[in-house]
Amino acid sequence: MKSLLATFFGVLILSSCHSQTNEQVNCWKQAYEPGFNFIGELDNLEKQLLSLEILKGTSERHYKNLSEDLSNGKIDEQKLKEISAPKFVSKRPYLECNGETYNPLENKETLKYGLLFSLYLVRASEHAKICIEIPSNNQINLNSKTIQLTELKDELLKAAEELRKKEIPFDEIVISLEVASEVKMGIVSDIQQILRESELRKVLYSTTNSR
Numbered sequence: 383m384k385s386l387l388a389t390f391f392g393v394l395i396l397s398s399c400h401s402q403t404n405e406q407v408n409c410w411k412q413a414y415e416p417g418f419n420f421i422g423e424l425d426n427l428e429k430q431l432l433s434l435e436i437l438k439g440t441s442e443r444h445y446k447n448l449s450e451d452l453s454n455g456k457i458d459e460q461k462l463k464e465i466s467a468p469k470f471v472s473k474r475p476y477l478e479c480n481g482e483t484y485n486p487l488e489n490k491e492t493l494k495y496g497l498l499f500s501l502y503l504v505r506a507s508e509h510a511k512i513c514i515e516i517p518s519n520n521q522i523n524l525n526s527k528t529i530q531l532t533e534l535k536d537e538l539l540k541a542a543e544e545l546r547k548k549e550i551p552f553d554e555i556v557i558s559l560e561v562a563s564e565v566k567m568g569i570v571s572d573i574q575q576i577l578r579e580s581e582l583r584k585v586l587y588s589t590t591n592s593r
Contacts, residue, residue, distance in 0.1 A: 404489060404491045404492055406479065406480075406492045406496075407421075407491050407492060407495050409479035410475070410476055410479050410495065410499065413475035413476070413478065413479055414471065414475055418469075418471050420495075420499075421495075423468065423502065424495055424498040424499060424502060427465070427468075427498050427501065427502055428440070428494075428498060430465050430466065431448075431465070431498075431501075434461055434464055434465070436448070436457060436461055436462070442490050445490065445493055445494055445497060448497065449493070449497055452497075452501075462501075462504075462505075465501070465505050466505075467505045467506065467508040467509065468502055468505060468506050469506065469509065470506050470507075470509035470510055470548070470549075470550055471502075471503070471506055472550075472551055472554060473503050473554065474551070476499060476503070507554075507556055509548070509550065510545060510550045510554055510555050510556055511555075511556045511557075511558050512524070512525060512538065512541045512542065512545070512555060512556070512557050512558070512582075513525055513526070513558045513560070514557060514558065514559045514560070514573065515560045515561075516559075516560070516561045516562060516565050516569065516570070516573075517562050517565075518562040518563075518564040518565065520565055520566070520569055522534060522569075522573070524537050524538070524541065525541060531569070531572060531573070531576075534573065534576050535576050535579065535580055538576070538577070538580050538582060539580060542555055542580070542582065552581075553583075553584075554584070555582060555584065556584045556585075556586060557577060557582050557584060557585045557586065558586050558588075559573065559577075559585055559586065559587045559588070560588050560589075560590055561587070561588070561589050561590070562589070562590050562591070563589050563590065563591050
């Protein structure tokens with residue numbers, strides 16, 4: 383979770399100023415209209431964070447504490463998963479608005495919505511995920527379907543095409559690769575090679591222990 387969040391923000395520090403009219407936030411808002419209510423969705427996310435006590439308040443200090451806790455991996459990942467997974471939205475317009483002049487220190491509003499949207503994107507990425515699991519028996523499960531290694535490339539491309547039909551860009555598809563600790567690295571290397579050949583480059587790798 384920390385590595386995903388770091389993609390969108392580093393250790394952010396709030397400045398003391400606050401503007402009701404913010405060019406950066408307006409750019410984000412306009413980039414996503416009319417299909418996505420940028421401000422409304424993120425205000426709803428803020429309410430969830432407060433309810434889950436991930437965010438302790440809405441002052442500058444509280445947002446500063448949240449950004450530091452996220453950057454340092456101090457937030458319970460299970461709590462973050464309790465945030466309802468919103469609909470998928472591409473991060474491209476967000477990043478295009480940032481450009482070379484983007485400054486998260488500009489004011490509270492910029493930090494608030496930049497931070498909230500980073501969290502939103504992390505949860506929304508669940509809709510762009512293809513899951514590969516390899517338990518201790520070396521069986522390959524793709525989105526809970528058992529397949530052979532020789533079938534993996536075709537099945538991956540089929541799964542990716544289904545996501546593209548939902549208007550999820552190919553380069554924003556995330557592969558969740560979960561491997562039991564007993565699995566031989568040869569199988570993992572074969573799968574990683576197939577992922578490279580399929581040009582699916584965003585991979586979240588994790589290991590699990592047998593129960």
